[in-house]
Amino acid sequence: MTDDGRIRARFVVQHPGFRLDVDLNLPGRGVSALFGHSGSGKTSCLRCFAGLDRPQQGYLQVAGELWQDSASGHFLPAHRRAIGYVFQDANLFPHLSVRRNLEYGQRRIPAAQRQVALEQALELLGIGHLLERLPASLSGGERQRVGIARALLTSPRLLLMDEPLASLDLKRKLEVLPYLERLHQELEIPVLYVSHAPDEVARLADHLVLLDEGQVRASGPLKETLLRADLPFALEDDAEAVIDGRVAGHDAAYQLLELHLPGSEARLRLPHAALPVGHGVRVKIKARDVSLGLQRAEGSSLLNLLPVAVDDWRALDAQVLLTLRLGEQRLLARITRYSFDQLGIQAGQTLWAQVKSVSLLAP
Numbered sequence: 001m002t003d004d005g006r007i008r009a010r011f012v013v014q015h016p017g018f019r020l021d022v023d024l025n026l027p028g029r030g031v032s033a034l035f036g037h038s039g040s041g042k043t044s045c046l047r048c049f050a051g052l053d054r055p056q057q058g059y060l061q062v063a064g065e066l067w068q069d070s071a072s073g074h075f076l077p078a079h080r081r082a083i084g085y086v087f088q089d090a091n092l093f094p095h096l097s098v099r100r101n102l103e104y105g106q107r108r109i110p111a112a113q114r115q116v117a118l119e120q121a122l123e124l125l126g127i128g129h130l131l132e133r134l135p136a137s138l139s140g141g142e143r144q145r146v147g148i149a150r151a152l153l154t155s156p157r158l159l160l161m162d163e164p165l166a167s168l169d170l171k172r173k174l175e176v177l178p179y180l181e182r183l184h185q186e187l188e189i190p191v192l193y194v195s196h197a198p199d200e201v202a203r204l205a206d207h208l209v210l211l212d213e214g215q216v217r218a219s220g221p222l223k224e225t226l227l228r229a230d231l232p233f234a235l236e237d238d239a240e241a242v243i244d245g246r247v248a249g250h251d252a253a254y255q256l257l258e259l260h261l262p263g264s265e266a267r268l269r270l271p272h273a274a275l276p277v278g279h280g281v282r283v284k285i286k287a288r289d290v291s292l293g294l295q296r297a298e299g300s301s302l303l304n305l306l307p308v309a310v311d312d313w314r315a316l317d318a319q320v321l322l323t324l325r326l327g328e329q330r331l332l333a334r335i336t337r338y339s340f341d342q343l344g345i346q347a348g349q350t351l352w353a354q355v356k357s358v359s360l361l362a363p
Helices: 042-050 098-107 118-125 140-152 170-186 198-204 337-343
Strands: 007-015 018-026 031-035 057-062 065-069 083-086 158-162 191-195 207-212 215-221 240-251 256-260 267-271 280-286 290-293 304-316 319-326 329-336 350-355
Touching: 007 042, 018 042, 018 207, 018 215, 031 042, 031 198, 042 057, 042 083, 042 158, 042 191, 083 140, 098 118, 098 140, 118 140, 118 170, 140 158, 140 170, 170 198, 191 198, 198 280, 240 267, 240 329, 267 304, 280 329, 290 329, 290 337, 304 329, 319 337, 319 350, 329 337
Parallel strands: 031 191, 031 207, 083 158, 158 191
Antiparallel strands: 007 018, 007 057, 057 065, 207 215, 240 256, 240 280, 256 267, 290 350, 304 319, 304 350, 319 329
């Protein structure tokens, strides 16, 4: 993707008691997550992207196409922006079948300009068997998948998703998440994904934007931004690192999945059913689940003993938060200041990370 494929946005919106002031330069593919607490400006920002709100100052360019520039008075209205918008509620027409709901989205686009075929959307979202049913007969997860398919059938240049899983219970969220991952893997359409759920963001996002009181606190690649010691992610008790791996094998006797890590000879093992060799996965490792030693522990019950190098650290009262390099990726570890001094830790030092728990995010 060339630089022209990026998304550039500058919005200033003044409401009574709240001001949104953001300046963003986002990737032109993959999932960019807008993350922050309630009232941080996530939905206000998304509405500006959609053209539903017109900021006092605004600039928006999507893949080289200018949608908005307040300096010149240019403003492309919402109905002319090539966007798909997925809300918390699927907002399906209750009197229309699933098929006719989908055809409604498809009819917005002339046949010659359609980028996503009906058959492709049905397969990606796993809803082909629902076509003749009415929305009232669908589960919450099924309704949301139909709503996402309808948005895709408008052949958007940009897909906006405003907390699409927030109204679902855990079972339905787990039902929908794999389909969102398929969209990420198989479509070129960039996604702006609003969420206040850290696990959703860690599982789906490539790029992370942290919003706080209408301001951008940070914007950057997910794995790097989660590790920044000046941001709340790394300082919280459940601080974690997200790393990528590929399936290297499976031990059927013990039901252990083995993962290869880029740039490292080390392997991660975790309890899981078999996955295809070479399949890409994303895992998370919490800082509190990593302990450190000068030598490789023998006779340990821990499955994962990994050689790491010390990148950086930050003192946190009685504890120290360390950033560790593992091949091409990085981990976090939180240990006591006493242990830090006893180990004589220095920058660049090689240590053994003993990992208590690894969680698979995206099988």
